[in-house]
Amino acid sequence: MPEECKDSDLILVCLKTTANDYMLKTLPKLIGPNSVVMTLQNGLGNEEEISKVISADKIIGGVAFICVNRISAGKIDHSAFGHVKANGFNKNFAPEKLRAVKELFEQSGLDFSIEENLHELKWEKLVWNVPFNGLSASLGGVDTRSILAHQPTHAVAIELMKEVILGAKTQDVILDNKLIDENINKTLKMGPYMTSMSIDRLNKKPLEVEGIIGIPLRKAKDKGIKLPYMENLYAELSYYNASLIK
Amino acid sequence: MPEECKDSDLILVCLKTTANDYMLKTLPKLIGPNSVVMTLQNGLGNEEEISKVISADKIIGGVAFICVNRISAGKIDHSAFGHVKANGFNKNFAPEKLRAVKELFEQSGLDFSIEENLHELKWEKLVWNVPFNGLSASLGGVDTRSILAHQPTHAVAIELMKEVILGAKTQDVILDNKLIDENINKTLKMGPYMTSMSIDRLNKKPLEVEGIIGIPLRKAKDKGIKLPYMENLYAELSYYNASLIK
Structure with a gap:
């Protein structure tokens, strides 16, 4: 496959972040002089990873707030939402290429908007991902409705959102509290949505812990801010990931 | 059985706190005018529960720091420690009766000491119980060595101990930080000790969440102190307990 796609115009990275090692090995086989790479992966740090193999001004970062599960090979269950928001990883990304990508998405009937601040987009999505992916997995693989139906876990979900907003602030990203x-x-x-981390947990697969929780947690810690709820979640989920390797 | 034991001199409560409803139904059948009741159960609130059925000045509270697991009916694996520390639940407990209980334990070859402050004893034991029982269960039923071998869970165990010491302070119990x-x-x-909560989790039994985590957490909250690590643990373990009932 890689050889056939050599020198693609647009390479869309939809791999889980747990496959980033594989991604970094595969991308160089696809990249040509005209290629741009777009990542729609969860969490922080993916654009930085990709910039190890292609110039930072050829990378688009984006978020897709979408409820979608792969049921089996080639079978997708799309239950809600789906808007893609994106921007170039840095200011030197050619605006006409970004517009071309937008058109490509829209021609396929998908919502796509170019947002001003990629950094903000990524943190904003974490406000959802940290509590719901995190708790759904730490509770053993449960759905979002179950988290919200139990008062103590509902309260912790809100505390986690507050911590993401606090973490964002340490990176000069000001998020509105009404996001909670x-x-x-x-x-x-x-309704009873199974998050990707919940499904991974049930399937005994590695969880996307670093991008969603570990990196944001360390970024805040580096600025002297402690985030206890996220630290707890990170401890548990990284314990689980480590136990898979043993 | 209850009828045969009617009017016992000493009733030793070794039930899990998850059986406190059963305990409150059974105790009245055993209690006579000369009875005293001693609880060696985990966590806070058991003496208060027992005082619903017998006068508070006939209750001894105690802690047994002991590594012991019931392998099967009548088979006990005692792997380490075992000292029992106790005192009357209130100041009116007859000192000669307390000394008689101490002698009874010592005649059986067991270490037993009467300590000044029962309140302090109970909180001091929580410094161990909260992190090790709590995390061993929230991680799915693991041993104490595994918690300490993974740096992020080791760090959370220490944070939980700090919170117990902080919680104790809200109740005017001053614990030394060197306890950590x-x-x-x-x-x-x-070594790789399986805590009681860890074993209960593996056996899909209810966990002693309220006495070990819930009550201390609420006592601190009532004094205006938030304990995020304990709150997180409480949320997860109470979620698990609630899911057993469904």
């Missing part, structure tokens, strides 16, 4: 209510309400509307 | 190192070192010596 918005995310809770949005999640209540999803 | 002492408990870590003691636990390292235990």
Whole structure:
């Protein structure tokens, strides 16, 4: 496959971040002089990883707030949402290429918007990902409705959102506190949604712990801010990942 | 059985706190005018529960720091430690009766000491119970060595000990910070010890969440002190207990 795709115009990275080693080995086989790489992976640090194999000004970062599960090979269950928001990883990304990508998505019937601040986009998505992916996995592989139906885990989900907003602030990303209510309400509307981490946990696969929890936690820690709820979640989920290797 | 033991001199409560409803139903059948009741159960709140069925000045509270697992009916594996520390639940407990209990234990070859402050004893034991019972269960049923071998869970164990010491302070119990190192070192010596909560988790039994984590957490909260690591642990373990009932 890699050889056939040599010198692609657009390489869309949809791999889990747990496959980033594989991604870094595979990308160089696909990249040509005109290629741009776009990542829609969860969490922080993926654009930085990709910049090890292609110039930073050829990378698009993005988030897809979408409820989608792969049921089996080639079978996808898309239950809610789906808007993609993106921007170049740095200011030197050619705007006409970004517009071309937007058109490509829109021609396929998908919502796509170019947002001003990629950094903010990534942190904003963590407001959902940290509590719901994190808790759904640490509780053993449960759905989002179950987290919100039990008062103590519901309360911890809110504390985790507050910590993400605090962590973002250490990186000069100012997120609105109303995101907390918005995310809770949005999640209540999803019904009993199984997050990707929850499904991975049930399938005894490695969890995307570093990008979603570890990197944000360390970024805040480097600025002298302690995030106890996230630290706890990180401890548990990284313990689980480590136990898979043994 | 209850009828045969009617009017016992000493009733020793060794039930798990998850059986406290059963305990409250059974105790009245055993209690006579000369009875005293001694509890060696984990956590806070048991003496208060027992005082619903017998006068508070007939209750002894105690802690047994002991590594012991029931392998099967009548078969006990005692792997380390075993000293029992106790005192009357209130100041009116007859000192001669306390001395008689001490002699009874010592005649059986067991270490038993009468300590000044029962309140302090109970909190001091939580410094071990909260992190090691709590984490061993939230990690899915693991041993104490595994918790300490993974740096992030080791760090969380220490944070939990700090929170217990902080919680104790809200109840005017001043615990020495050196308890943290002492408990870590003691636990390292235990080797791969399976805590009672860990075993209960593996056997899909209810966990002693309220006495060990819930009550201390709420006592601190009532004094305006937030304990995030314990709150997180409480959320997870109470979620597990609730999921057993469904």
